[in-house]
Amino acid sequence: MRYSVTSPETEHRLATISVDEQAWEVALADEKGGETKQLIKGAALTLRDGLLELRLESPAGMRVVFPVHRQGNDGVVVLSTALGSFRLLPARGSAHDAAAGARSGAKSIKSSMPGKVLKVLCKAGDLVEVGQPLLIIEAMKMENEIRSTAAGKIDEIGVQTGQSISTGDLLVKISSGEKK
Amino acid sequence: MAIKKLLIANRGEIAIRIARTCKRMGIKTVGIFSDLDRKSLHLDYCDEVFGLGAGTLADTYLNIPKIVDAVKRSGAEAVHPGYGFLSERAPFAEAVAAAGAIFVGPRPDSIKAMGDKLSSKALMKKMGVPLLPGTEGGVKEFSEAKTAADRIGYPVLLKASAGGGGKGMRIVRKADELKASLEGAQREALSYFGDGTVYLEKYLENPHHIEVQVLGDGHGGGGHVYDRECSIQRRHQKLVEESPAPLLERHPESKKKILEVATKVVEQMKYASAGTLEFLGDDEGGFYFLEMNTRLQVEHPVTEWVTGVDLVEWQIRVANGERIHQGALVPHQRGHSIEVRVYAETPFDYLPTGGRVHDVQLPVGPFVRIDSAIYPRYDVPTEYDPTLMKLSVWGADRAEAVSRLRGALDELRILGVQSNQGLFYAITREKNFIAGDYGTPYLEKNRAELKRIFNEEQARLMPWLAMGAVETLRQSAAALESAAPGAAISAWELSARRGQLREGT
Missing domain, CATH: 3.40.50.20 (Rossmann fold)
Structure with missing residues (x-):
């Protein structure tokens, strides 16, 4: 099973977890694209009133408690730590997604923050470069420039000036396919 | 009345x-x-x-x-x-x-006088408050620049009068570099702004943000309520504030002077209510007036911790017409206090987050103060500033305050909204901060080390988090199953199916 982890630093990592009765094997994607594996034995997990307790046999007596929350029905779990909140979600068909993306050559740019669209700096049909400013979103009294993460042609703009948006809303769809 | x-x-x-x-x-x-x-x-x-x-x-x-x-x-x-x-x-x-x-608050004339940067500086100069040394106007000739630079003292900064954004700017560290730098700055200023005029200013290698809290009764009574240092900032907004200022602890003479100057301003302006004089400080103990804020400051809790003075109470007492007689406030500065501003933003890139706070666990215990307005199931609005809460602590000395802050931060859990608390996790473990040795370039200069501290803890936590998430889903799936027998479908399967449905559209 693969999971995607969103940390407070907004990095996306993939974790693979295998579970059997005695042990959990957790493999994490590291920054260089490799994997680090960790075998955790004898973990007892209890969940009550939004608190998850993990007890380990080794090191003996070790105990970790996290406040947890299951968000909606999408299998998203939020956990909070001294570093901030983490979100874990199933990396559903990530291989499939990647293949589909490659076939159509399309890339969706989604909002990483809630806020209000102040300005749309591009229009459908525009050819854009990586790093080119596409929109300005205002959140927490600050203006944030959203830059293109792909080069290509703008297929669709999902928002309008003045519109309020949430995290994950589609901002712009770019097709990186054949240049005409 | x-x-x-x-x-x-x-x-x-x-x-x-x-x-x-x-x-x-x-x-x-x-x-x-x-x-x-x-x-x-x-x-x-x-x-x-x-x-x-x-x-x-x-x-x-x-x-x-x-x-x-x-x-x-x-x-x-x-x-x-x-x-x-x-x-x-x-x-x-x-x-x-x-x-x-x-x-x-203060009288409208005090607000107006301090509201304009140029006129407030002129007024402060008249009262004997030190300003950042520089030329009043632009310089054209090398001889003019040389005289000015000798007076100001190296290093000096050359800036285009018409400019901004770093264009036409030069740092001159030695007298023999001045001629070439002046010509370069003038050329750049001319080509970018169509005006070759440049001016000189003292350059601070490692500036500090130092401020003095004041409180006046509007009749010349009152004075300083000690100092603060707020050098750790991002996008010109403060993140960490403390009292006393570590910089001034290293320069007791400067501390005495800066507090005297602040008291003099209160007396001469017949300032009423709470206010703050902000200064740039340098590593040699020099300080230069920046601006005066004519209001209660966000970081006022650290002053309250070390002086025992409730600043809001005194604002109200003064508004009631009460006089502050000499020695009536007698603010002693005792121990050390540090405050951090927990914002709804990512720790290292300062990107706004917002969203719903599912739950919040606040640190308590001796000498810990929380100024917060969040609660479980509160939706953080994105229309206002990103402050989730201010966490401040007191310690008998700075080392105790730092370790208490570290402990309090470790107890803080904000479930749901991503905050910058992970940055403070790193700062309170970083050696320059622990030593009290930092200026305004702190976050840029120590970024790599702060990220390393954060990443190390993140790597340690990640397996537990992954396990916790899986278990949470497994148990909620089990709960679902027992509620609807026969519907033996896991939460993961459900979500995967939904995902495919979405992909299909």
């Missing part, structure tokens, strides 16, 4: 903080709120509340006629503006007075 009812023209944590002191003093409070703030915690702390309706800030918290109307309708005898919003707008202070209520 003592104030018996006070309107708080603000929202969030500062409105709660003001309401607390009012309650202790037996003063009834009136709160205001925009439509977005219908569920804000500050309303729970006020005796009466008035809605300002929907719309932008200009329609709500910055709308003077609406707020003055609430003052009249509620019968409030005084208005506390908090910080931000209308706190430093002289027309608001005047409108409050015209409505027959007391503005809990």
Whole structure:
């Protein structure tokens, strides 16, 4: 099973977890694209009133408690730590997604923050470069420039000036396919 | 005539903080709120509340006629503006007075005098407050620049008079570099801005943000309420504040001087209420006036910790006409206090987050203070500033304060909204901060090390988090199953199916 982890630093990592009765094997994607594996034995997990307790046999007596929350029905779990909140979600068909993306050559740019669209700096049909400013979103009294993460042609703009948006809303769809 | 009812023209944590002191003093409070703030915690702390309706800030918290109307309708005898919003707008202070209520703050003329950077600097210079040495106007000839640079002392900064954004800027560290740098800066200024005029200013290698809290009674009584250092900033906004200022602890002579200067300003201006003089400091102990804030400061808790003075109480007492006789305040500075501002933003890139707070666990225990306005199931609005809470601690000395802050931060859990608390996790473990050795370039200079500390802990946590998430889903799936027998489908399967449905559309 693969999971995607969103940390407070907004990095996306993939974790693979295998579970059997005695042990959990957790493999994490590291920054260089490799994997680090960790075998955790004898973990007892209890969940009550939004608190998850993990007890380990080794090191003996070790105990970790996290406040947890299951968000909606999408299998998203939020956990909070001294570093901030983490979100874990199933990396559903990530291989499939990647293949589909490659076939159509399309890339969706989604909002990483809630806020209000102040300005749309591009229009459908525009050819854009990586790093080119596409929109300005205002959140927490600050203006944030959203830059293109792909080069290509703008297929669709999902928002309008003045519109309020949430995290994950589609901002712009770019097709990186054949240049005409 | 003592104030018996006070309107708080603000929202969030500062409105709660003001309401607390009012309650202790037996003063009834009136709160205001925009439509977005219908569920804000500050309303729970006020005796009466008035809605300002929907719309932008200009329609709500910055709308003077609406707020003055609430003052009249509620019968409030005084208005506390908090910080931000209308706190430093002289027309608001005047409108409050015209409505027959007391503005809990300085006189409008003090607000106006300090509201303009140039005129406030001129006034401070007259009162003997040191300004950053520089040339008053532009220089053209090398001989002029040489005389000025010798007077200011190296290193000096050459800046284009018409410029900005670093163009036409040169740092000159030695006298023999001046000629070439001047010519270069003039050439750049001319080509970018069409005007070759440049001016000289003292260059600070490692500037510090130092400030002095003041409190006056409007008749020349009062003075300084000690110093603070707020050098750790991002996007020119403070993140960590402490009192006493570590920089001034290394330069006791400068500390004595800066406090004397601040008291003199209060006396000469006959300043009323709380205010803050902000300075740039350098590693040699020099300090130079930046601006004066004519209001209560966000970071006032650290001053309260080390002096035992409730600054809001004194603002109200002065507004009541009470005089501060010599020695009446007698603020001693005892121990050390540090505050961090927990914002709804990512720790290292400062990107706004927001969203729903599912749950919050606040640190408690000895010498820990929380100024917060969040609660479980609160949706953090993205229309206002990103402060989730201020966490401040006290210690007998700085080392104790740092370790107490570290412990308090480790207890803090904000479930749901991503915050910058992970940055403070790293800062309180970073050796330069622990040593009190930092200036305003701190976050840039130590970014790699701070990220390393953060990443190390993140790597340690990640397997537990992954396991925890899986178990949470497994148990909720089990709960689902027992509720609907036969529906043996895991939460993961469900979500995967939904995902495929979405992909199909």
